[in-house]
Amino acid sequence: MDELTLSVPGPITESLPADGEDAARDMERAVEGWERRLNRAIADADSDDDAAGAVVDALERFENRWEQYDDFVAELRAWGQSPIYAMAWRDLMGALMQQLYDHEDLGERIDRERHARIVSDGIRPGR
Numbered sequence: 001m002d003e004l005t006l007s008v009p010g011p012i013t014e015s016l017p018a019d020g021e022d023a024a025r026d027m028e029r030a031v032e033g034w035e036r037r038l039n040r041a042i043a044d045a046d047s048d049d050d051a052a053g054a055v056v057d058a059l060e061r062f063e064n065r066w067e068q069y070d071d072f073v074a075e076l077r078a079w080g081q082s083p084i085y086a087m088a089w090r091d092l093m094g095a096l097m098q099q100l101y102d103h104e105d106l107g108e109r110i111d112r113e114r115h116a117r118i119v120s121d122g123i124r125p126g127r
Contacts, residue, residue, distance in 0.1 A: 001042050001051045004103055006035040009095050012088050023085055027092055034058065034096070052109035056117070059097055059110065066093035 008031050013024040041054035069090035076083040101107040 001045075001048050001106070001109075002104060003039045003042070004035060004055075004100070004106075006031050006038075006096055006099055008092060012091050012095065015084070015091075016088055017084060020085070020088075023088065027089070031092075031096070048109065049113070052106070052113045055100055055106060056110055056113045059100060062093045062097050066090055066097070069093065 008024070008027045013020070013027065016023055038055065038058055042051040045051035045054060069086045072086035073083040073090065076086055101110060
């Protein structure tokens with residue numbers, strides 16, 4: 001499996017307020033770290049299936065974080081605070097998930113791994 005390349009989409013950093021340079025740098029560093037860890041896991045994997053498993057693990061973490069940031073948006077609004085940073089991080093998680101699915105044949109491998117996990121958890125499709 002080829003190395004992954006992840007990035008922070010321009011519209012996300014452009015949506016930050018004028019004083020959001022620190023948040024943009026934090027996003028860049030976070031994405032670089034995730035990319036490095038994912039590529040290390042892929043390189044260390046014994047097979048493409050194992051590599052896909054590492055990617056699905058990362059996707060699940062991104063999905064959980066997406067949900068947390070989405071919850072923060074509602075909470076911040078309820079408290080009369082600006083949710084712009086929570087929205088930017090939430091959107092970043094969604095963009096990273098999309099980038100993983102869009103990477104060459106990885107989307108198909110992700111789907112297979114997710115289906116295999118459902119079956120191995122004991123959930124069987126009806127006949």
